[in-house]
Amino acid sequence: MGAKIAVLAGSIRKGSFNGRLAALGAERLRAHGADVTEIDLRDYDLPIYCQDTEAEAFPAAALALKDVLRAQHGLLVATPEHNGSISSLLKNAIDWASRPTDGETAVALSAYRGKVAAIMSASIGPFGGLRALIQLRQTLGTVQLLLLPEQVAVPFADRAFDADGRLVEPLPATLLDQMAQRLVRTAEALRG
Template sequence: MKPKILVFSGSTRKGSYNKMLAALVAKHLTIANADVTTISLADYPLPIYDGDLEDETGIPENAFKLRKLIETHHGIFIASPEYNSSITPLLKNTLDWISRIQLPEEEPLQLFHTSVYAVGGASPGAHGSLRGLMHLRTIMEVSLGCLVLPEMISINFAGKSFDENGDLTKDHQIKRLHKLIERFVSEASHVKLQDN
């Protein structure tokens, strides 16, 4: 089966290293015979989550659109920057809103229990977004119940780690990327999506 994989970055900043990482992962997934959809969270703006706002106006339409994308893909890859040893407010807010959607026939957070997830991050510093990735894993695994692959890619000193074509320059990072892609495509190929 040719798996459908959704790819996006937790940053929408111009020149973002994580947007570069998301594009690189999408390219390699396509080479590995996956059907890849790449999106920008900038195209799905959401207000800061507020319980009173949800009570007054309901869940925003863009949260439902993002939910639909998740439930129609076998795998989801998130490229996550690190902000103050955590994830971006944009990514956290996106996950918070989507997690508020529960259809009448569903168990809580059922949406997150079907697809397989993979994560990676890039930063100009020495840690390569690793602390943010660990926080993201905690949110996704412990709070949302996602299956997140142990393989992940962390790109440190990102300003020197990508060449002019957006490819990685360091052998150990290239090997990690290939290992991630191989496992991700294999696991996503075995996911059975719910009928929509």
């Protein structure tokens, strides 16, 4: 069995460009031998993170998401760019999965520590979500994920995909495939 890699998009909008990009990423990961878990954040009814909520009763959906991430060797994340940063939906999910459970210390970060991640974005703007990728790289590094230096930014996303959901331009498609291959190899190496 190949490395276990979760794929998620920081958007739940129907027809989301980052949802399409995440689906392509999952396909490429499978082609390189990964055991892929596709995470749809619609399936997790996460309240906005609040320490009071956490103290009263850790949300079952947050624990379920954390458990899925804990079982992985790597993570591939596609983020939209919202006002120069990642979506609040994605940040909230990252925050909840970072919280200690089951007697863990505050720095356990069991959903993330010792794992590898790759990041990508699709945006209707000319920079392909680069500002969001900078923020996502910082956030995921803070929760102790090892991030690949490669990233994929797809500009003009409203015309970047064909009717079948494939990338029209060969360059981002090639970069996505190379990044997926590196992610699988690195996750395999880290799992020992």
